[in-house]
Amino acid sequence: MSGVMGLIVKRLGLGLVTLLVVSIIIFGAVEMLPGDLAQQILGQSATEETVAQLREDLGLNRPAFVRYFEWLGGAVQGDFGVSLANNRSVAEQLAPRFANTLFLAGLAAVIAVPLAIGLGVMAALYRNSVFDRVANVVSLGAISSPEFFLGYILIVFLAVQNQVFPAISNVSGDMDFGTRLYRSMLPALTMTLVVTAYMMRMTRAAIINLLASPYIEMARLKGVSRSQVITRHALPNALAPIINVVALNLAYLITGVVLVEVVFVYPGVGQLLVDSVTKRDFPVVQACCLVFAATFILFNLIADVGAILSNPRLRHPK
Amino acid sequence: MADEKSVLLTVKDLRIEGYSDEKWIEIVHGVDLTLHRGEVMGLIGESGAGKSTIGLAAMGFTRDGCRISNGTVEFDGMELTSATRSERRALRGSRIAYVAQSAAASFNPAHKLIDQHTEAPLLHKIDTKDESTKDAIELYRRLRLPNPEEIGFRYPHQVSGGQLQRAMTAMAMACRPDLIIFDEPTTALDVTTQIEVLAAIRDIVDQFNTAALYITHDLAVVAQMADRIKVLLKGDEVEEAETRKMLEDPQEEYTKTLWAVRSFKRKPKPAPKKDETPLVTVRNVSAAYGDTKVLDDVSFDIYRGRTVAVVGESGSGKSTTARCITGLLPPIGGEILFDGKVLPPRYQDRTKDQLRQAQMIYQMADTALNPKKKIGEIIGRPIEFYSGVTGAELKKRVDQLLDQIELEPSLYYHRLPSELSGGQKQRIGIARALAAEPAFIICDEVTSALDQLVAEGILRLLDKLQKDLNLAYMFITHDLATVRSIADEVVVMKEGKVVEQGPKDVMFKPPHHEYTDLLLSSVPEMDPDWLSNLLDERGVDNIGEAANKS
Numbered sequence: 121m122s123g124v125m126g127l128i129v130k131r132l133g134l135g136l137v138t139l140l141v142v143s144i145i146i147f148g149a150v151e152m153l154p155g156d157l158a159q160q161i162l163g164q165s166a167t168e169e170t171v172a173q174l175r176e177d178l179g180l181n182r183p184a185f186v187r188y189f190e191w192l193g194g195a196v197q198g199d200f201g202v203s204l205a206n207n208r209s210v211a212e213q214l215a216p217r218f219a220n221t222l223f224l225a226g227l228a229a230v231i232a233v234p235l236a237i238g239l240g241v242m243a244a245l246y247r248n249s250v251f252d253r254v255a256n257v258v259s260l261g262a263i264s265s266p267e268f269f270l271g272y273i274l275i276v277f278l279a280v281q282n283q284v285f286p287a288i289s290n291v292s293g294d295m296d297f298g299t300r301l302y303r304s305m306l307p308a309l310t311m312t313l314v315v316t317a318y319m320m321r322m323t324r325a326a327i328i329n330l331l332a333s334p335y336i337e338m339a340r341l342k343g344v345s346r347s348q349v350i351t352r353h354a355l356p357n358a359l360a361p362i363i364n365v366v367a368l369n370l371a372y373l374i375t376g377v378v379l380v381e382v383v384f385v386y387p388g389v390g391q392l393l394v395d396s397v398t399k400r401d402f403p404v405v406q407a408c409c410l411v412f413a414a415t416f417i418l419f420n421l422i423a424d425v426g427a428i429l430s431n432p433r434l435r436h437p438k
Numbered sequence: 439m440a441d442e443k444s445v446l447l448t449v450k451d452l453r454i455e456g457y458s459d460e461k462w463i464e465i466v467h468g469v470d471l472t473l474h475r476g477e478v479m480g481l482i483g484e485s486g487a488g489k490s491t492i493g494l495a496a497m498g499f500t501r502d503g504c505r506i507s508n509g510t511v512e513f514d515g516m517e518l519t520s521a522t523r524s525e526r527r528a529l530r531g532s533r534i535a536y537v538a539q540s541a542a543a544s545f546n547p548a549h550k551l552i553d554q555h556t557e558a559p560l561l562h563k564i565d566t567k568d569e570s571t572k573d574a575i576e577l578y579r580r581l582r583l584p585n586p587e588e589i590g591f592r593y594p595h596q597v598s599g600g601q602l603q604r605a606m607t608a609m610a611m612a613c614r615p616d617l618i619i620f621d622e623p624t625t626a627l628d629v630t631t632q633i634e635v636l637a638a639i640r641d642i643v644d645q646f647n648t649a650a651l652y653i654t655h656d657l658a659v660v661a662q663m664a665d666r667i668k669v670l671l672k673g674d675e676v677e678e679a680e681t682r683k684m685l686e687d688p689q690e691e692y693t694k695t696l697w698a699v700r701s702f703k704r705k706p707k708p709a710p711k712k713d714e715t716p717l718v719t720v721r722n723v724s725a726a727y728g729d730t731k732v733l734d735d736v737s738f739d740i741y742r743g744r745t746v747a748v749v750g751e752s753g754s755g756k757s758t759t760a761r762c763i764t765g766l767l768p769p770i771g772g773e774i775l776f777d778g779k780v781l782p783p784r785y786q787d788r789t790k791d792q793l794r795q796a797q798m799i800y801q802m803a804d805t806a807l808n809p810k811k812k813i814g815e816i817i818g819r820p821i822e823f824y825s826g827v828t829g830a831e832l833k834k835r836v837d838q839l840l841d842q843i844e845l846e847p848s849l850y851y852h853r854l855p856s857e858l859s860g861g862q863k864q865r866i867g868i869a870r871a872l873a874a875e876p877a878f879i880i881c882d883e884v885t886s887a888l889d890q891l892v893a894e895g896i897l898r899l900l901d902k903l904q905k906d907l908n909l910a911y912m913f914i915t916h917d918l919a920t921v922r923s924i925a926d927e928v929v930v931m932k933e934g935k936v937v938e939q940g941p942k943d944v945m946f947k948p949p950h951h952e953y954t955d956l957l958l959s960s961v962p963e964m965d966p967d968w969l970s971n972l973l974d975e976r977g978v979d980n981i982g983e984a985a986n987k988s
Contacts, residue, residue: 334538335543337538338536338544339546340499340530341530341535341536342530342535343531343532343562344527352549356546357547432547433547433593433595436593436595
């Protein structure tokens with residue numbers, strides 16, 4: 121197992137380096153935004169002196185790299201600074217929102233992943249049948265439509281015409297689990313529609329790719345049934361690409377959630393990000409971006425490690 | 439034992455079609471076959487003869503894109519062509535089992551050997567998991583696998599090729615089938631490993647009185663294994679007879695040519711002059727991949743117009759030596775001399791002329807030719823690269839080369855590699871090497887992917903070219919029959935070292951180095967008693983007896 125541990129540690133190190141680079145890009149991008157921050161906060165009527173004073177208070181007169189390292193040092197300890205809009209700690213604002221986003225993404229994942237893999241296996245088993253084609257067309261249709269559009273369609277059918285689920289997903293911390301689930305259902309379904317297609321098609325392709333292998337023929341010649349050939353013999357060997365696409369889609373569920381959250385007015389990080397951008401609340405924007413980036417890198421890492429672990433050659437070296 | 443002689447499998451007028459170019463084409467044209475209980479029948483023929491297709495059809499199975507269009511396959515009273523899918527499935531693995539050519543590819547890499555072994559017995563409800571595991575260990579012991587108690591609990595990649603092939607035979611035996619289809623089970627193995635597997639298969643088939651269809655293209659192998667031999671050619675039966683009768687007195691012309699294949703023998707050349715400078719000298723070369731040393735102090739000479747055959751099992755360092763000579767793998771010690779002058783170790787540092795002088799021909803002509811380029815372009819490219827010739831001059835030169843490799847220029851110039859047969863592709867590989875006008879060509883297992891007749895044609899061509907152009911060859915092979923027919927000098931390698939070298943005549947006469955002897959004596963001969971005699975000689979007791987003792 122030492123070989124696998126080494127690989128994981130190496131991937132982890134690379135992930136940290138990537139995150140560092142991303143943090144520089146985020147900080148640099150915010151730095152390059154036009155306009156003076158102090159001027160923005162104080163508005164047009166501010167005097168020269170108050171602007172200069174605020175610049176001094178905010179430390180804006182110091183060189184960018186000093187401020188970057190201060191920000192980074194704080195971020196490492198979980199301190200993302202103070203919101204410009206309301207003077208509250210960014211971390212404090214971000215934490216409950218992030219929890220909400222994770223809840224929504226988790227719900228979508230719990231529905232989407234088994235559904236996608238199940239459908240993918242079925243599509244591989246009954247390939248070129250009516251089922252395969254319908255599943256393909258529907259999933260491609262869902263993938264090709266923007267998520268806000270899918271969201272509105274779901275609202276029309278499931279909230280306006282049939283009133284199954286609420287159109288606005290205003291969850292809060294004191295709700296019980298059932299209510300939360302009920303209110304989050306529409307955004308979760310929207311996201312399920314978006315991510316299922318990728319995972320399903322990759323599962324199908326990865327399995328079909330293996331069906332010409334000699335060991336699949338061997339299994340058939342041992343009298344193994346078609347469904348077991350796929351689940352026992354093809355699926356375990358197709359895991360690496362499937363794990364990859366699943367992990368990337370899970371990352372997307374968290375980071376790509378912005379539009380969906382806005383459509384359903386769901387109080388997640390995406391919503392917070394959009395609000396902060398309109399308010400020019402840069403510390404919050406930076407923190408949100410960094411959280412998204414960290415999530416994305418983490419899931420990529422999980423994908424890599426998962427793919428490594430699914431390979432018996434690496435798990436059980438000679 | 440009247441029961442033993444009863445018929446187990448009857449195939450009548452079997453016709454199989456394959457789907458290609460949007461139409462069904464018949465690939466097996468009405469073959470009959472009768473197999474009795476406990477009998478081993480050898481199916482022999484070149485590639486494309488339909489051996490595997492017939493073997494699979496005996497299980498009521500066709501590969502995707504194939505179908506049985508006519509005829510009957512009756513197994514122990516049951517008609518397989520009209521049986522339902524689940525009826526056929528019930529037979530497979532339990533009463534008819536299959537042993538594939540490449541065990542390494544046919545074991546599922548995701549599961550332990552034992553789980554794959556017990557799959558069929560569990561599926562067909564013949565054994566419980568525990569019983570089947572115990573039985574597997576017993577079979578592993580009978581097949582002389584090392585650590586029979588433990589080997590099944592490994593994954594396929596943790597077990598060597600020869601051991602996997604035996605484990606696959608054990609797996610086929612798991613349900614004690616009445617019939618096993620062996621599809622080229624030793625083709626992918628080294629000669630020394632092949633013997634172990636052949637002996638193991640023969641003894642276990644004997645012990646359980648299992649009937650078998652033994653599919654191979656190697657006559658000497660089938661002579662050891664089969665009671666009767668059926669010769670196939672392009673989906674048709676040529677003839678069938680008892681093994682001894684078939685070997686001694688083949689009736690049909692085609693069979694006779696098959697038997698005569700190994701006859702090509704070149705006249706010996708006079709030894710090189712004492713003071714002649716070798717064209718290529720490999721001097722004390724050592725090489726490593728990473729930290730693993732793969733070549734250790736290898737030295738030999740190759741003279742103009744002569745052929746040095748480098749032989750050894752896979753992993754012995756033959757191809758690595760070639761990589762060192764061409765500069766693809768810079769050696770960590772020693773040097774390569776060309777015409778008495780030291781060559782830079784890395785090909786990047788060699789001059790165009792130095793590169794031109796040494797060319798390669800590869801084993802897999804399929805993958806060595808760019809599938810998107812026409813033959814004319816493939817051969818024209820090195821001419822243009824090395825001599826700068828273009829236009830009509832280039833075309834003329836390509837035509838000359840096509841003439842030299844005995845392919846009609848006007849027919850082949852504009853074709854793609856995919857439109858050629860394996861032997862023709864290998865000829866194109868030769869022409870491409872010749873295009874650079876080299877003095878020295880490395881032939882890396884150039885005939886091992888080819889049928890015997892085709893391979894012989896290639897050898898004759900190489901020999902003719904050597905005479906005409908005074909070429910030096912380094913001929914990498916594991917096939918000692920090839921060595922016999924074309925080599926002047928032989929270098930025997932094992933585990934990265936040269937164990938013995940010398941002129942061919944000396945090398946093929948005793949006394950040999952122990953390892954050379956092992957290699958030489960492991961090459962199957964046409965004599966049906968060869969395997970038994972050899973095993974007696976080597977003192978390997980019969981595997982069945984060993985199992986009975988334990």
